[in-house]
Amino acid sequence: MSTHNEVIRRVAPAGHHRINDLLFRLRALVALIVLVIIFASLSPAFLSSGNLMILVKHVAINAILAVGMTFVILTGGIDLSVGSIAGLAGIVAGGLINTGLVLPAFGVVVYFQVWLVILLAALAGSGVGALNGLLVTKFSVAPFIATLGTMYVARGAALLISNGATFPNLLGKPELHNTGFAWLGSGSILFLPVPIWLMAVVGAAGAFLASRTPFGRRIYAIGGNERAAELSGVRVGRVKLLGYMISGFCSAIVGVIIASQLMSAHPATGETFELNAIAAVVLGGTSLMGGRGGVGGSIAGAFVIGVLADGLVLLGVSQFWQIVIKGVVIVVAVLLDQMQKRFSWRERSS
Amino acid sequence: MSEAPALLRACQVTKHYPGTLALDSVDFEVRGGEVHVLIGENGAGKSTLVKLLAGVEQPTQGYLEFNGRAIRLESTRDAAVAGIGMIYQELSLFPNLSVVENIFMACERTRGGVIDRKAEEQIARGLMKRLEQDIDVHTLVGDLPLGCQQIVEICRALARNVRVLLMDEPTSALSPSEIEVLFRVIRELKATGVGIVYISHKLEELMEIGDRVTVLRDGRLVESAAIADVDVGWIIDRMSGRRWAPPAEHAECAGQAEVLRVEHVHVPGRVHDVSLTLCAGELVGVYGLMGAGRTELFEVLAGSRAAAGGRILLGGSRMEHLSVRERIAQGLALVPEDRQAAGLIPTFSLGRNMTLASLEAHARHGLLSRAEEDASASRLIAQLRIKTTGPAQPITSLSGGNQQKAVISKYLLTKPRVLLMDEPSRGVDVGARAEIFEIARRLASEGVAILFASSDLHEVLSLADRVLVMARGRLSASFARSELSEQNLMAAACAKAESLHVNAQ
Numbered sequence: 060m061s062t063h064n065e066v067i068r069r070v071a072p073a074g075h076h077r078i079n080d081l082l083f084r085l086r087a088l089v090a091l092i093v094l095v096i097i098f099a100s101l102s103p104a105f106l107s108s109g110n111l112m113i114l115v116k117h118v119a120i121n122a123i124l125a126v127g128m129t130f131v132i133l134t135g136g137i138d139l140s141v142g143s144i145a146g147l148a149g150i151v152a153g154g155l156i157n158t159g160l161v162l163p164a165f166g167v168v169v170y171f172q173v174w175l176v177i178l179l180a181a182l183a184g185s186g187v188g189a190l191n192g193l194l195v196t197k198f199s200v201a202p203f204i205a206t207l208g209t210m211y212v213a214r215g216a217a218l219l220i221s222n223g224a225t226f227p228n229l230l231g232k233p234e235l236h237n238t239g240f241a242w243l244g245s246g247s248i249l250f251l252p253v254p255i256w257l258m259a260v261v262g263a264a265g266a267f268l269a270s271r272t273p274f275g276r277r278i279y280a281i282g283g284n285e286r287a288a289e290l291s292g293v294r295v296g297r298v299k300l301l302g303y304m305i306s307g308f309c310s311a312i313v314g315v316i317i318a319s320q321l322m323s324a325h326p327a328t329g330e331t332f333e334l335n336a337i338a339a340v341v342l343g344g345t346s347l348m349g350g351r352g353g354v355g356g357s358i359a360g361a362f363v364i365g366v367l368a369d370g371l372v373l374l375g376v377s378q379f380w381q382i383v384i385k386g387v388v389i390v391v392a393v394l395l396d397q398m399q400k401r402f403s404w405r406e407r408s409s
Numbered sequence: 410m411s412e413a414p415a416l417l418r419a420c421q422v423t424k425h426y427p428g429t430l431a432l433d434s435v436d437f438e439v440r441g442g443e444v445h446v447l448i449g450e451n452g453a454g455k456s457t458l459v460k461l462l463a464g465v466e467q468p469t470q471g472y473l474e475f476n477g478r479a480i481r482l483e484s485t486r487d488a489a490v491a492g493i494g495m496i497y498q499e500l501s502l503f504p505n506l507s508v509v510e511n512i513f514m515a516c517e518r519t520r521g522g523v524i525d526r527k528a529e530e531q532i533a534r535g536l537m538k539r540l541e542q543d544i545d546v547h548t549l550v551g552d553l554p555l556g557c558q559q560i561v562e563i564c565r566a567l568a569r570n571v572r573v574l575l576m577d578e579p580t581s582a583l584s585p586s587e588i589e590v591l592f593r594v595i596r597e598l599k600a601t602g603v604g605i606v607y608i609s610h611k612l613e614e615l616m617e618i619g620d621r622v623t624v625l626r627d628g629r630l631v632e633s634a635a636i637a638d639v640d641v642g643w644i645i646d647r648m649s650g651r652r653w654a655p656p657a658e659h660a661e662c663a664g665q666a667e668v669l670r671v672e673h674v675h676v677p678g679r680v681h682d683v684s685l686t687l688c689a690g691e692l693v694g695v696y697g698l699m700g701a702g703r704t705e706l707f708e709v710l711a712g713s714r715a716a717a718g719g720r721i722l723l724g725g726s727r728m729e730h731l732s733v734r735e736r737i738a739q740g741l742a743l744v745p746e747d748r749q750a751a752g753l754i755p756t757f758s759l760g761r762n763m764t765l766a767s768l769e770a771h772a773r774h775g776l777l778s779r780a781e782e783d784a785s786a787s788r789l790i791a792q793l794r795i796k797t798t799g800p801a802q803p804i805t806s807l808s809g810g811n812q813q814k815a816v817i818s819k820y821l822l823t824k825p826r827v828l829l830m831d832e833p834s835r836g837v838d839v840g841a842r843a844e845i846f847e848i849a850r851r852l853a854s855e856g857v858a859i860l861f862a863s864s865d866l867h868e869v870l871s872l873a874d875r876v877l878v879m880a881r882g883r884l885s886a887s888f889a890r891s892e893l894s895e896q897n898l899m900a901a902a903c904a905k906a907e908s909l910h911v912n913a914q
Contacts, residue, residue: 272776273769277768350756
């Protein structure tokens with residue numbers, strides 16, 4: 060416990076130390092830049108605007124999921140239900156557009172305008188997130204198990220709503236005032252596709268929330284030491300619940316975007332998305348133990364995964380090798396996280 | 410004793426860490442059958458030296474000798490093989506395993522490759538008997554109070570038949586009677602030729618148990634001497650490098666208005682019908698042995714533990730249905746006992762740890778203001794004289810005393826009217842302890858009512874305006890400053906169940 064900080068005799072210059080430290084913390088960004096340079100020099104097609112646009116649109120899906128996932132992982136939890144929530148939200152949106160909300164008790168069918176449809180889908184996603192949060196906080200179910208359960212429940216609910224089928228042609232009808240759903244997935248603002256804007260907005264809002272607000276600070280505090288946070292007056296249960304709701308909300312956004320891009324809602328949408336999102340968060344330097352990391356890293360992590368996939372395709376690397384390489388990259392990222400921990404442990408253990 | 414050859418010797422050991430020099434050419438030895446006390450303020454290098462001796466870390470320069478032969482300890486396993494055992498200051502037990510499983514962790518007694526549970530149990534029971542402890546060896550360690558856990562830690566070292574035993578603050582969680590037992594065990598080990606290196610901040614303890622003392626300061630050896638030739642003043646002079654003056658007489662309580670009133674608080678099996686009052690500017694100690702219910706009482710007051718009954722009034726308004734957060738907002742805060750487990754966010758910087766309980770006060774329109782956070786942190790760093798490079802320094806790289814000051818700062822920023830402090834000087838060195846006392850007195854003189862729990866007689870005697878004694882979950886006595894004496898306090902702390910019922914108004 061006695062530490063060396065009071066023996067202030069520096070052996071190494073401080074500046075050097077700090078730059079290394081910074082590069083290490085921004086390692087996802089560094090890896091991203093290195094990857095872009097490598098692929099750009101190996102394949103001229105890589106930096107073409109067409110390729111980049113497709114690449115970023117792909118990344119946007121995973122990045123939005125990863126932003127929500129970051130809040131959960133920062134508290135020391137995990138959310139396995141994000142893929143299923145995306146599927147459920149897509150089905151909710153598709154169902155509301157194609158068949159409307161059937162209320163047998165009143166004998167009416169209600170159709171909503173598109174923005175309300177999107178809002179209701181997002182509410183459904185946040186609702187499942189809230190269920191996750193309640194299971195974890197009120198009933199002390201381990202996050203892995205709680206969200207594993209809701210992963211199945213949400214997927215089953217999506218299948219039940221759609222009866223296992225796809226809601227096709229989500230065009231809406233002019234007489235019902237619910238057209239225009241395609242804009243979300245395929246429209247563009249200032250030459251950039253809407254999903255990319257959504258990623259930017261969700262990413263910026265997430266980063267802002269995490270780093271600048273009392274709520275964000277409390278998320279980090281809970282991941283660092285839950286008991287100390289509680290004794291400092293942090294309402295641990297409530298903050299965690301909000302974290303899971305943010306994750307559910309982001310997942311629902313993703314589900315709606317995909318449904319809009321395909322103009323159809325399929326109940327199997329989003330399978331294995333949770334793993335990609337977790338991989339992006341971990342690649343971005345967020346510790347699975349909680350308390351360390353950030354939203355920016357997760358977005359960089361999503362880009363690393365996306366750039367890697369895209370670049371390897373352009374280089375003609377076999378699909379099987381692509382999977383192996385992705386796995387290796389994730390493990391290396393976790394090894395780096397371990398190194399960081401050992402590094403800081405050494406610093407304090409003197 | 411002085412003629413015995415050195416059992417374990419460190420020769421001119423130096424330890425560099427990135428950026429700092431933790432230990433600078435230190436010579437140190439422990440002989441068979443002696444207790445060699447190692448002392449110094451936090452950051453002096455004691456823990457580093459012990460870690461080198463235990464094989465946790467390797468010296469950058471210099472070497473170790475065991476029984477006159479140079480050895481290299483690459484790991485704690487090497488050290489264990491050589492017969493060097495270590496009792497860590499922060500307990501290193503497995504709360505999810507039983508006492509016997511903990512004792513034999515990584516040195517299981519086996520028969521034909523299978524754990525020989527009968528033999529293990531027998532040895533464990535034998536050790537408990539030797540330590541005069543009545544702990545069931547099948548209890549989960551996590552269910553034991555801290556003091557008992559420390560006993561398990563000691564059993565663990567004993568089960569390995571050590572020749573050198575390194576003890577880093579072994580008594581920080583023990584009650585006086587448990588310490589007595591520990592000292593008896595230490596003397597017994599001495600008699601069998603075991604060499605003991607003993608780190609503690611409690612000077613009286615060192616004078617009682619030590620044979621030799623070595624003082625470290627800023628990573629360098631200041632002086633070694635036989636305990637018989639020195640006194641407490643000598644040690645403090647060398648530790649701090651300044652002259653030691655006895656603590657000043659402190660001001661009488663101004664006897665202002667009552668701020669906290671506790672009536673008939675009850676926690677089944679832990680706290681029985683406790684009532685007390687606290688006035689503004691009063692500094693009241695709660696003394697008691699381990700398990701007397703002090704921590705539980707404090708937790709009930711702070712809102713982190715549910716009570717079965719009773720009323721808590723702060724400035725006349727009811728508190729018992731409020732959450733921790735609401736109580737903090739009303740001005741009732743608790744500095745918890747276990748700094749690592751309940752006080753600090755290890756992933757945060759010093760500054761962020763300080764502002765955690767008062768984030769709203771540092772936010773504008775829902776946004777945290779870094780400037781205001783830094784200003785608050787810097788103000789308290791100066792006020793509490795925290796040794797640090799600044800608010801951005803990682804909290805884990807601060808010494809124990811400074812970490813404790815950070816936790817206190819965190820609650821001071823909530824502007825408390827009543828500050829509860831549970832064992833505020835646990836694991837803190839002498840210099841920082843005096844500073845923490847001074848902080849408590851200054852706060853009291855500014856009108857904050859302070860209730861602190863302690864199991865250290867001298868701490869209570871030197872600090873409190875008034876002392877409440879707890880025994881077996883009840884208040885057994887209340888003493889004004891003029892009535893205070895060690896005998897009074899001890900007698901009340903050990904009081905029998907029948908005679909317990911006092912309302913400390």
